[in-house]
Amino acid sequence: MTTSPDLTTQPRYRHAAYGGESRVLRNDALRVDVHRRTTGWGWAELTAPDGTLLAVLDHLGEVCLRDSPVPMRLEAAGIAAATTHELAFDVRATVVAEALRGTSFDTWIGSPFTGPALTGRVTLTLDPADARLRLHYVLESQQDLYVRYLRGPWLRVGEGSFGADRDDAILPGVEWAVGREWTSGTDWFRDPWAMRVTPHRTTVAVPVMAVSRAGTAVALSWEPDQDCTGWFSMRREHPQPVFAAPNLVERRDGSLLGLMLPEARDGAGDGWHADPPMELHRGQRIELTAHVSVVTGRSLDAVTDWVVRNGLPEPPAPRWPIEETLHRIAEAVTTRLWHEGRGYGTAQSETDTFRREPRFARAYLDRFPDSPHARTMAEQVASLAPEPEPGTDALLAEGRELLAHQRPDGSFGFDPEGRHWRKDDFLVARDLVAPMGQPGDTALDLSMTPAIRLFELAALTGEQEFSAAARRALDACLDLHRPEGGDFWETPLHAPNLLAAGHAAIAYELGFGLFGDPRYRERTAHWLRTLLAFTHLWEPRGMPMTYNTKPCLCSSDWYFANWVRDHVQWEVLTTFALAAEHGLDLAAADPLVDWRRYQEGVTWAAVRWLLDHRDDTWRPHNLPASLDLYREGRFDMCLPDTHNATTGLYGGMAIMPDIVAVNLLDLLGDAG
Structure with missing residues (x-):
């Protein structure tokens, strides 16, 4: 890998005024050309080994203030530090008053700021052997500011090369568009839910977004719970993803992967311009870390790459020991969810159907023939006319x-x-x-x-x-x-x-x-x-x-x-x-992903969901009359239909918990 002056490099990006100076970070997997504008460093172009311009990092940061006539890029007069794999830049926000001094605008535009709104350091680090670029921002507010946005990584994928042409684009938990479909399109939604450019951060399932084309995926990942900034007892701000393929935010021929502050509060509308604006105070520190990765394959391969690099998280801590959880489910099924002569069910409405036996009954009875609930369950199942087994002709x-x-x-x-x-x-x-x-x-x-x-x-x-x-x-x-x-x-x-x-x-x-x-x-x-x-x-x-x-x-x-x-x-x-x-x-x-651990995780997450009316965390949706049954405890240990990723509350219908028990019994088999 090398980093060196390269005065002959001619940028391919046509929307920046080249200042005639570049530095190159490269390895066998990725080339990163960092360029100086006429006003300072810098922007960067990411190029694949075959020469394809994959993406443009449009700037080292940009801030849009409520009280400034134009957004202001963060630029550096020089390179603060350079090694074989890293470039660091001491940046300052453009001072509009300085930029306009002596021009025809000087006499009629008066900017209230006489110094930079923000200063700090931005560091670009290329992995020695992998197509992975780390972006680290440490900034400080020099004024009391009202910020409509502060952009960190702002990756225009396909800009200046293949444009908006792509195979697919994924923001896990939010978007998966293929071919010519638009993210934030109305293929699967109607407005106002269709606009998902700046989704509420708690709806994002995995903190990576990717766009793929012709066997290569470009991805941007971040630390979703990073405290980027905060002041005294005011609300902390976390990275806000900005995802648009094609780039409808800037209405450009390409796709956009970006991070900004502040975070969206409701996940709807024009979330890339904060209203009301975010307050920054003099001396307030802002930090943000992200990675750009180039992965062979499609966008799903970029998501899988993130999982392999970071590992699956620890499964949730068991709410109860596994055998106790099974006995609690069995107790609920044989008491609250048993209806004499009808079978098993939640009985939330007159049209509810009932089951002849719980899905886990036979395996539970085989595993725990002497449990406190086994005899009751066996008698209940035996009391119902068995469903006839279909014959060969049927x-x-x-x-x-x-x-x-x-x-x-x-x-x-x-x-x-x-x-x-x-x-x-x-x-x-x-x-x-x-x-x-x-x-x-x-x-x-x-x-x-x-x-x-x-x-x-x-x-x-x-x-x-x-x-x-x-x-x-x-x-x-x-x-x-x-x-x-x-x-x-x-x-x-x-x-x-x-x-x-x-x-x-x-x-x-x-x-x-x-x-x-x-x-x-x-x-x-x-x-x-x-x-x-x-x-x-x-x-x-x-x-x-x-x-x-x-x-x-x-x-x-x-x-x-x-x-x-x-x-x-x-x-x-x-x-x-x-x-x-x-x-x-x-x-x-x-074997690339630990699917047994994954099953354990989703199963214990479901146990976390199981209802307890004393918690009062659930409300019905299309069966409002069932609220009284819930408050009586009739649905305790049932699986709620939904969990709201923004409120943390549960809703929908109460579902029989036997599907949870089937998975617990399967996991228990591993434990012997």
Whole structure:
């Protein structure tokens, strides 16, 4: 790696006035050209080994004040320190009065500031062997200021080269756009929820954002809970991500990855201009650290790279020991959730359905035959007429019905008023706003769920035609990258979706086990990794949410639920429950990520959710009359449907906790 004067380097970025001087940081993976403007250092261009201009770091910082006519860049008169891998710049904000002195503007524009608003040091450090650039800002306010924004890293990806052309773009928990889709577009949302350029920071699941093109992803990561600044007892400020692909913030041909202050308070609207502005006081310190990474692959590979570098977080501390948790769930199921003659259920409304037995009952009774609740559970299950097992003829008929719906290419189409009818949400959305999916469309989950069932039917009947049909469904989806199609009964069909990811991982692993095709094992790993884009892998201080998951990155019925704001846990638990029920070892499918630890994390997160009416943290949504039942303790130990990432409160329906127990029993098997 070298850093050296390079007076012959001609910048490719056409929106900066080149001052004729550059420095280069380079290794075998990345070249960073840092340039001086006519007014001072600097901006930087990031170039791949093949010469592709990947991104432009537009400045070393920029501040927009309420009382200044123009934003002011942070620039340096010279290089304060240089080594073989690092450049440091002592920066000061442009003084507008100085810049205008002696010009035609001098007589009619009067800036109130006679000195720099901010000073400090910005350090750029390139990893000796990796395509990874560290950006570190230490600044100090020199005045009492009202700040509309203070920008740190401001990365214009594709600027001056491939522009807005990209394969995909991901901000985990918030956005996953592919092809020509816009982030903050209205494909999956309607306004005001559609504008997600500056999302509330607690809705961001993993602190990395990425844009990919032609096998290369450019990513910006940060420390989401870093205290960037604060004054006396005033509110602390944390890094605010700014994400736009294409760059609708500046209406430029490229994509934007940025960090700024202050943080958005509500996650809506023009969050990149604070109103009211942020106060800075004389002598107030501002610190910010971020990394730019260039990763081979797509945006998901950049997210996975972050996970590999940082490791999965520790699973949440158990609320109770694992066996005690199982017995508490069993106690709730056999008392509050048992209804004589009807079965098990939450009984929140007259239309509630009841189960013949809890999903975990047989495994629980085998594991704990002498528990205080085993005898009661066994007697309750025995008192109900068992559901008749379908005979071979019925199973064959079910399989042939699925084959009748399979298309020549192996996929399955959307039939919203036929076999995909669940409830009338998508019909109301179609008539009130716009269709959430067109009849005949296909999506990943629409093919993966029948593939799983066809594999099951093949095993039950010995009918090889069913497994061959399942294989055709897998082959039809080999080239897909984003999980879509789960939750189709209330969300846009092609929206990014966690349930589809889980079903795809199960389907491809079943296919790998049966056929040994290495492409299927690779797809298992891919679809498992897509879960990361929906999973909270950090939490703000005072708001436990590590390993909470988003069901999808869209809204229900266009208006009625915002799944960027809300977590749902039962869907991710279903993935690992299905794996356990089919005897699959998902951890073996992708050794790059510790999926057993991940399962432990999402399971203990679900235990953290389990209701206790004395906490008073839950409110119903579409069943308001159930609040009284909650206050009576009838839903204690149930799993709430949603968790709000901005308030920390729970809502929705009360869900049977047996899916939590299935995962706990699976984890208990590891513990012996």
